[in-house]
Amino acid sequence: MDKKKLRNDIILIASLLLVATISLVVLFLTRNTKDFIAKIYVENNIVEKVDLSSKEDGDYYIDGLKGKLHIRRHNHAIAVIESNCPHQDCVHMGYVKSAGTPIICAYNAVSIVIDGTSLNDVEI
Numbered sequence: 001m002d003k004k005k006l007r008n009d010i011i012l013i014a015s016l017l018l019v020a021t022i023s024l025v026v027l028f029l030t031r032n033t034k035d036f037i038a039k040i041y042v043e044n045n046i047v048e049k050v051d052l053s054s055k056e057d058g059d060y061y062i063d064g065l066k067g068k069l070h071i072r073r074h075n076h077a078i079a080v081i082e083s084n085c086p087h088q089d090c091v092h093m094g095y096v097k098s099a100g101t102p103i104i105c106a107y108n109a110v111s112i113v114i115d116g117t118s119l120n121d122v123e124i
């Protein structure tokens with residue numbers, strides 16, 4: 001058994017673990033940024049900013065292109081509760097809290113995009 005090689009392996013594994021731990025901590029800290037905002041767009045214009053870092057529930061009524069949308073904030077997530085669109089895709093999305101998952105209602109030209117937590121933010 002080559003003791004020097006074994007020691008080098010241990011150092012390598014230890015430093016890999018250290019790097020992994022630091023990455024996790026950084027990820028954890030950036031995930032808890034205060035800028036946890038859902039932006040509601042109608043035809044590419046921001047009509048409402050919903051602060052998802054707040055614990056309080058909130059209801060928002062947005063005038064879409066062809067009708068009203070009832071949007072609700074609950075438990076740091078956001079959902080379309082009611083919409084007049086024929087396919088109800090936006091309603092079926094349910095509650096979303098991830099920056100990588102926008103809610104889109106094509107019928108009403110409404111999109112809800114969450115900002116501030118993901119490295120690959122979706123910009124519209």
Ligand SMILES: [Zn+2]
Pocket residue numbers: 083085087088089090091104105106107108
């Ligand atoms: Zn819809």
